[in-house]
Amino acid sequence: MxxxxxxxxxxxxxxxxxxxxxxxxxxxxxxxxxxxxxxxxxxxxxxxxxxxxxxxxxxxxxxxxxxxxxxxxxxxxxxxxxxxxxxxxxxxxxxxxxxxSTLARWTVQACATAITVYFLALHIAGASEANGLIAEYVSGQHLVKGQDTFITISRPDFQTQLRIDVLSHAGGYIAGQNGAVLLNNYQFGTRVFPFAGVRGYRNSPDYILTWADPQPVLGGSGDSMTYEGVHYNRIFSSRPRGYMKVFQRMDLTSARPQTQPHRKPD
Structure with missing residues (x-):
């Protein structure tokens, strides 16, 4: 059924x-x-x-x-x-x-047109909202540079759209744009060559990108967090809602002093 x-x-x-x-x-x-x-x-x-x-x-x-x-x-x-x-x-x-019959054709045409226009209006609104979410998600990508490792973490209920999960591959987009290594991408999760040895690249990721405040799940405050026993400091929060936060491994914070420009993604 x-x-x-x-x-x-x-x-x-x-x-x-x-x-x-x-x-x-x-x-x-x-x-x-x-x-x-x-x-x-x-x-x-x-x-x-x-x-x-x-x-x-x-x-x-x-x-x-x-x-x-x-x-x-x-x-x-x-x-x-x-x-x-x-x-x-x-x-x-x-x-x-x-x-x-003529009446049947008109009825089908009217119903199909009404449903199509309704779908179109909702898709336009959904795409507009998705563009804003993606822009905010990648607003801190300039902090993750080539050869850096990072992971993305969100709340379990972070999916913003019904079926089109616009943020599910945003981490891969950042990795592709900056030449960084995303450690929790789909291919790595399947343990398929050549991604099977990526976990040994570093003991812990250099950066953690969080979305929609997963702090209640991970623990920590708004300015710091702990992931697998390693401490991270927050170095970026997106504007205007602050949904996206970038955390840097604590031992790198002093070695790489960061500013926090809020520029639009390219």
Missing amino acids: RRLRLVAQLPVLASYYNDELLASKAFALMLAGMIAYLVLTRKVQKKYMDLKSSLFAVLTGYVFAVVSAPNAMVGGSRLIPRLAIFPVLILMPWFALFNW
């Missing part, structure tokens, strides 16, 4: 806000209504294996794949929410093969 609900709700269409789930459900209901219309008006006829029947057979195969596929796979992400979109894609050309 859970997989059927995923097909019926199409959560993969929602990206930023819970309100988008209302639009994805409305879209699924519209498709169900179109199928019901074809059945009730006897537009679907079983005569011979024509293009209509072929596409319907493909649709049936996709639905079977959604129901029978594993929920997730090692090294990947969840499959079912993504597979659920394929039956929708095959429905589009299948619907086009039938004759629709």
Whole structure:
């Protein structure tokens, strides 16, 4: 039943806000209504294996794949929410093969337009919010220089958007821009060559980048923290909300005096 609900709700269409789930459900209901219309008006006829029947057979195969596929796979992400979109894609050309009344066409066009505009408005708002979050996240990247090691830590509930986690790869972006080494990237977590020996590069990371104040989890005050028995001093806080903080290993603080410019990222 859970997989059927995923097909019926199409959560993969929602990206930023819970309100988008209302639009994805409305879209699924519209498709169900179109199928019901074809059945009730006897537009679907079983005569011979024509293009209509072929596409319907493909649709049936996709639905079977959604129901029978594993929920997730090692090294990947969840499959079912993504597979659920394929039956929708095959429905589009299948619907086009039938004759629709004028009222039915207008109804479908009005519903599809309203849902699309609603999605577009929410996506624009979500992308705008995501840009601001990313800009604040990388505002302290100038403090992490080439060959430095760092990790990123956030609260367990730090995900800011519904499905598009815009900050999940921000640490990798900083590493790529500055030539630094991110010790808790995805590849390192899988212990895949050539990242398997990265942990031995330093006993502890040079910098820790925190987001959304994970201090209650890690311990320490706002100006210092302890990670795996090593003390770190805060050398940067982002503006205007102070969500992003950069902590430097204590033995490096005196060796690398830091200023705290609040410049915009390049």
